[in-house]
Amino acid sequence: MLTSARQLPAVSNGRTQPSDFKEEVAAVRQYRNKLEADKNYQAAMALAMEQARAAGHLIECGCCFDEFPFERMVQCDQGDLFCESCLKRCVSRGDGKRSGQPF
Numbered sequence: 001m002l003t004s005a006r007q008l009p010a011v012s013n014g015r016t017q018p019s020d021f022k023e024e025v026a027a028v029r030q031y032r033n034k035l036e037a038d039k040n041y042q043a044a045m046a047l048a049m050e051q052a053r054a055a056g057h058l059i060e061c062g063c064c065f066d067e068f069p070f071e072r073m074v075q076c077d078q079g080d081l082f083c084e085s086c087l088k089r090c091v092s093r094g095d096g097k098r099s100g101q102p103f
């Protein structure tokens, strides 16, 4: 185990500087953590879908009428349930800005 920071040789040929390298390592770690989180989220959602389907607890989206487990639904202030895709589409289009309703 190192007891002090390693001294890196000076770089003068345009290659990565030590500070750039540290930033690059941090960015790669952050990217890998996001990939792992995305993978875990997808696995959790697949399991939730499988369990809800087996139990007969799928919920119909109020917009696209597809069925999803509760974990994939969002609720508007009127109590209606919508899937994540419909919510994202609604937000990207700016739907509901004037009426206060999501759809």
Ligand SMILES: [Zn+2]
Pocket (backbone or CB within 6 Å): 061, 062, 063, 064, 065, 066, 082, 083, 084, 085, 086
């Ligand atoms: Zn939907």
